[in-house]
Amino acid sequence: MEKLDHRARVTRMLLRRAFTDLLKEKPIESISVKELCAAAGINRGTFYSHYQDLYDLRRQLEEELVEDLQRALAPLLENAPSPLEVTEGIFRCLRDNADVCTVVLGPCGDRGFVRRLLEGARASYLAGYTRYFAGASQRQLDYFYAFVSAGCIGLLERWLSEGMTTPAEEIAAAAEGIMLRGVGFLETEKG
Amino acid sequence: MEKLDHRARVTRMLLRRAFTDLLKEKPIESISVKELCAAAGINRGTFYSHYQDLYDLRRQLEEELVEDLQRALAPLLENAPSPLEVTEGIFRCLRDNADVCTVVLGPCGDRGFVRRLLEGARASYLAGYTRYFAGASQRQLDYFYAFVSAGCIGLLERWLSEGMTTPAEEIAAAAEGIMLRGVGFLETEKG
DNA sequence: GAAGTAAAACAACACGCTGTTCAATAACAC
DNA sequence: GTGTTATTGAACAGCGTGTTGTTTTACTTC
Numbered sequence: 001m002e003k004l005d006h007r008a009r010v011t012r013m014l015l016r017r018a019f020t021d022l023l024k025e026k027p028i029e030s031i032s033v034k035e036l037c038a039a040a041g042i043n044r045g046t047f048y049s050h051y052q053d054l055y056d057l058r059r060q061l062e063e064e065l066v067e068d069l070q071r072a073l074a075p076l077l078e079n080a081p082s083p084l085e086v087t088e089g090i091f092r093c094l095r096d097n098a099d100v101c102t103v104v105l106g107p108c109g110d111r112g113f114v115r116r117l118l119e120g121a122r123a124s125y126l127a128g129y130t131r132y133f134a135g136a137s138q139r140q141l142d143y144f145y146a147f148v149s150a151g152c153i154g155l156l157e158r159w160l161s162e163g164m165t166t167p168a169e170e171i172a173a174a175a176e177g178i179m180l181r182g183v184g185f186l187e188t189e190k191g
Numbered sequence: 192m193e194k195l196d197h198r199a200r201v202t203r204m205l206l207r208r209a210f211t212d213l214l215k216e217k218p219i220e221s222i223s224v225k226e227l228c229a230a231a232g233i234n235r236g237t238f239y240s241h242y243q244d245l246y247d248l249r250r251q252l253e254e255e256l257v258e259d260l261q262r263a264l265a266p267l268l269e270n271a272p273s274p275l276e277v278t279e280g281i282f283r284c285l286r287d288n289a290d291v292c293t294v295v296l297g298p299c300g301d302r303g304f305v306r307r308l309l310e311g312a313r314a315s316y317l318a319g320y321t322r323y324f325a326g327a328s329q330r331q332l333d334y335f336y337a338f339v340s341a342g343c344i345g346l347l348e349r350w351l352s353e354g355m356t357t358p359a360e361e362i363a364a365a366a367e368g369i370m371l372r373g374v375g376f377l378e379t380e381k382g
Numbered sequence: 383g384a385a386g387t388a389a390a391a392c393a394a395c396a397c398g399c400t401g402t403t404c405a406a407t408a409a410c411a412c
Numbered sequence: 413g414t415g416t417t418a419t420t421g422a423a424c425a426g427c428g429t430g431t432t433g434t435t436t437t438a439c440t441t442c
Contacts, residue, residue, distance in 0.1 A: 005409085005410065005411090005417065005418065006409080006410065006418095007408090007409060007410070007417085007418050007419070008417090008418065008419095011418080011419080027220075028220070029218075029219070029220030032398090032399060032400085033399075033400075033401090034398085034399060034400085042419085043419060043420050043421070044400090044401095045401090045402085045403090045419080045420075045421080045422095046418080046419055046420075048400095048401065048402075049418080049419085053400095053401090107302065107303065107306065108302075109302070111298065111299075111300070111302055112298065115298065129374070129377070133374075133377040133378065135377075135378065136377040136378075139357075140365070140376070140377055141377065142349065143346055143349060143362075143365045143369070144365075144369060144374070144376060144377055146345045146346050146348070146349035147342040147343070147345055147346045147365075147366070147369045148342060148369070149345060150341045150342050150344055150345020150346070150348070151338040151339060151341050151342030151345065152338070153341055153345075154337045154338055154340060154341020154342065154344075155334060155337050155338045155341070157337070157341070158333065158334060158337035166330075171334075174331070174334045174335075174338075175338070178334070178335060178338045178339070178373060179373050179374055180373045180374055180375075181372070181373045181375070182369060182370050182371045182372045182373035182375070182376070183320075183324075183335070183370055183371055184371075184372070184373070185331070185335060185373070186320070186324040186326075186327040186331055186332065186335055187324065187326065187327075196388065196389065196438085196439065196440090197438080197439065198388085198389055198390070198437090198438060198439070199388090199389065199390095202389080202390075223427090223428060223429085224428075224429075224430090225427090225428060225429085226428095233390085233391095234390060234391050234392070235428095235429090235430095236390080236391075236392080236393095236430090236431085236432090237389080237390055237391075239429095239430065239431080240389080240390085244429090244430090
């Protein structure tokens with residue numbers, strides 16, 4: 001069902017490459033279909049035979065990123081390793097999709113997508129935490145998740161802005177450390 | 192220098208009210224000047240005699256929010272109270288500007304503005320933390336700030352989404368608790 | 383209250399982007 | 413090679429934009 005014409009695949013690839021390039025320097029709302037097609041060297045009419053509009057194109061990129069994440073995380077979650085290893089796996093996968101991450105999670109990214117992503121992960125995270133912190137109220141758990149999930153995104157953006165030069169494992173360790181110990185993370189850790 | 196004609200002030204007020212109302216249901220990029228003026232009952236040409244475009248209008252709203260924040264925080268910072276009191280003051284001020292907060296910090300908000308805001312607060316926060324955690328590296332401090340500043344925004348968005356029903360003091364306490372103790376926040380606190 | 387001033391309304395304009403259609407051309411699969 | 417399918421190029425109406433005049437309305441000052 002994924003069999004596409006050679007030409008169609010090349011066209012889509014050109015469009016996506018030009019799109020991600022443009023998104024590195026300007027938000028989606030100030031990109032026109034016309035300039036995207038000019039950058040990609042594609043006829044404007046051809047674009048409309050593949051996507052409804054620019055938002056449709058972005059949505060498809062985002063969905064593929066989610067699929068990549070799920071593919072990368074599935075084996076990790078089956079083997080039930082330490083939380084740190086899962087976090088490491090996430091950041092490694094994000095690094096391997098750096099170009100798309102820059103687009104959807106970066107400065108000109110899609111806020112709505114990030115929210116959808118965190119909302120999807122919310123259930124499993126809360127399930128895990130609720131077990132260990134039965135004394136905490138539902139509201140406290142909600143606030144905690146809201147804080148740390150947004151915090152991880154903020155850390156990820158910081159990582160993206162420095163070109164992902166720091167190893168994924170170190171970012172994962174920082175995320176784990178801050179989540180577990182708050183400001184205490186600064187007391188003993190070294191970088 | 193702030194003296195404006197009565198008519199001009201009414202026009203600006205109508206435009207801003209209509210603008211914030213529209214921003215509650217759709218992002219700025221899918222709002223046209225035409226529909227904004229129709230919603231405000233203002234001639235389209237009049238809009239252009241006040242603002243360059245919709246982004247100019249949004250920028251002015253954001254700047255006024257910053258000024259409000261600074262006015263509210265100045266006395267707090269002079270008296271040098273506890274960090275918790277400063278945090279409480281911030282959340283109280285945000286609650287008092289709920290309509291603008293919903294617009295610029297909410298789901299359809301201005302990502303760039305949030306980044307500018309946190310970048311501005313970065314220096315003073317880091318200065319405070321560096322004093323107490325001289326052992327931590329610059330990079331660790333950067334990561335910590337990236338995490339907790341984004342985390343506070345995430346918590347704020349959660350607060351906005353529930354209509355700011357929870358008292359500002361409780362939200363501030365949660366922010367402080369998570370920043371200071373991480374997941375340990377869930378162990379003893381009650382809600 | 384009247385004169386002068388400033389803002390808003392109204393209409394019209396060229397411009398650019400949009401989304402679609404059509405015939406013509408090119409590249410693909412069998 | 414033949415039929416199929418994608419891409420091209422051109423043309424089209426539609427819509428929002430930003431600007432420019434002109435007229436009308438509302439305010440300020442005396």
